[in-house]
Amino acid sequence: MARRSVLVCGILLLLEICNGNQDYNNYTLIKINPYNDEQVLVANAINATGIEILKNSRGLNDTVDLLVPPSRVNYTRSYAEENKLGFEVKQENYGRSFQELGPPESDELNRTVRTARRRYQKSFHLFEYNSYPSILEFQETVARRRPDLVQVEDVGRSYEGRRIKLVKISANPEAQNPIIFIDAGIHAREWVAPAMALYLIHRLSSDPDVRQNVLDGVDWYILPVVNPDGYEFTRSSAAHRLWRKTRSQTVNSCYGVDGNRNYGFKWAVSGVSTNPCDGETYAGPKPFSEPETQIVRNIMMKNADRMKLYVSLHSYGNFLVYPWGYTGDFLPKQWRKLDSLARSVSNAVQKAGGKPLTVLSAGKWYPAAGGSDDFAFGAVGVPYSYTMELTDGYEFTFPARLLKNVLPQFYEGFKVFGKSIKQEFGSS
16 A cells, blocks of 8 residues: 555656646755766766756766755765765755745745736836736837837747747848847746847847947847747746746646757757656657747748848856757867857957856757757758857846846847847848
8 A cells, every 4th residue: 555655646746747836945956066077977867756957967067956855855965975976055945036036826925926926917127027928018019119120020829829929120121131030938947038038129129329330231030938838837836937848738648848959950869858758858759849949940941041140048057059069079160150259249248247158069068959059050051050048156047136237248249249240241
């Protein structure tokens, strides 16, 4: 009978994790640090029921970040000590930090939640984390205010039926200028990425000097939230805050696909899971199984002749990485140009007061196939393609109170992107 109870509890726990229903209030964020190549493999091999891996180690002195329930803290400490790994408790009661970031639901916070939800859903604030309906309204508002610069195009629907809209910013739409395409929010929990995309829309449509310096000769296409279903799911309760994938129903009552493993270039050859119940890197049953990745693909293919730069915004560390992502064994022939532009962007961010970005090929960081940056570069032929990881030091829960500091810093990097594309591909 006891054995049956354990089995039932295990199944219930699996269903909770598969559906993204996890209460992190009493979890501890622990980092274990490898100091040699053998330890990297050992650190990444930690595996125990209930422990959630936020990030694997990508090499020496790069931590494995774990969310650990109270019952597994001693196990994790012992594992680190036995294998001579560094061990750091970064934050206890990790889920309680979600209160600042959005409207979590828990008994003791219900009154705060009701007030916060009304504010988050009814009005848009540039330096806060906004609901998806308010994001759509912001896009339309900018287009109404600046019809000379901004158009909004309905590009399709998510799995759950939400409208997905592309913002086009152009001083001369008829000129057939080179296109810079930026998307964000394919990973639901990475809230700072859509916030950066929305800030770009704001600055590109309102800065008095942007037209001459950045917009003349270059068109900007910005898709602020690729995965609105997942994004809204992470906002629905603290138990869902760290959901990563889409919300399509797969098998065994499990949900979602990692959209950044779902693109049809070198699909599923490395760094993916084939388990539909994997909460992180399930690549899907086939390439482009998700309507959300189909929408991004269609935008790229429709504008392939003019698209010269693609940037996918993510969070969890200050990185600016370029193809190849599916392998770290070799680089594309054009890697020096990719590397040089990325370093110029990093320098601009640093001059504006931000932290420098770590620049390297994505596969040297960690191999993962089916990413949008590889697809843009390898299948569509976009000459410059990057994944930008924002906000070092806060995992996936970057505080909204710091947005007003970091978003302007990253904006200076995007101005460098714009000027470089204009100089190389714009008409004289």
